Amino acid sequence: MPVKNRFAELLPDITAWRRDIHTHPELLFDTHRTSALVADKLKEFGCDDVVTGIGRTGVVGVIRGRTDTAKRVIGLRADMDALPIEEETGVEYASSTPGVMHACGHDGHTAMLLGAAKYLAETRNFDGTAVVIFQPAEEGGGGGREMCEDGMMQTFGIQEVYGMHNWPGRPAGSFAIRPGAFFAATDQFDIYLEGRGGHAAKPHETIDTTVMASHLVLALQTIVSRNADPIDQVVVSVTSVETSSKAFNVIPQKVHLKGTVRTLSRDMRSLAQKRLTEISQQTAAVFGGVAEVTYHRGYPVMVNHDTYTEFAADAAREVAGACDEAPLVMGGEDFAFMLEERPGAYILVGNGDTANVHHPEYNFNDDAIPAGCSWYAQMVESRMPAA
């Protein structure tokens, strides 16, 4: 069964919206132009309700089906924000904002959900209510969390929720999904080491924080190799080492380490946090120094609900004829907060042979639009079949 014919007709329009959004990327919660564009389009399509300012710059549109006998409400979500990267795609509709680009394809997600909203508002061939959710600040700002904290699920009576991300390396318009833990919890840490600075030629008079830091960076890897069950997935990466002195002849008083921890279960996340703190404090103590650890919990593990994963895979099969099993992803996804509030699932749509997301040469593949739009629309029509 192919993609919905209507999306072949709408493809030039949806592609034009996508490229317009691409030319005007906006960061985090500053999606003012994009949010206004989305709200205007949803009103133009004849959505029954369009609400702005949820989760600061989030936008929600409500589309009622022809009937509402089963009183069901399904949420479909896209993200709108870009990344602080200098674009190197060379396309004629490239970013007009220096240092900001749509390097994760959220321009494509927004355009595809707009396309689905236009189709659903035209056809209304379902029994229930479709709620289209456009969130800001997926790239680290927690826009999805803020929309949930604003009571979005309750306000609109959303009962289940679905999201999608493009995936470079998969054939354009093909689908992949997995049940259970799918995207990792993404935490950050700061470790402040303090010793006693001094002259580099008199190390015996100092407590050397660079030696302390060097041991610590290696010791932290034992969380993965010695503390975690080998079956569990966990990543501990120290990504920044900064000393309080830049001179060649000074042993620095302080060293600041930064990094990230990625885990796929609540237990592993707690274990990693506990061990990171213990290893830091005790390694510092071995050398006579002290460590202060700040552990910042970011996005939680994104968990696809089993039954709803099957619903999403079935819709993908309707559209593309097949749905593959997706790999585990150690990246994070703000949609995790929505899946903590309501059951649902998150699916990957192939972006073809493009540069990877977050790369300056990445670009969303417009060939994926008909399949992506069709999947969003199919979720509504399959879960709320016309009475």
Ligand SMILES: [Zn+2]
């Ligand atoms: Zn991204």
Ligand SMILES: [Zn+2]
């Ligand atoms: Zn993304």
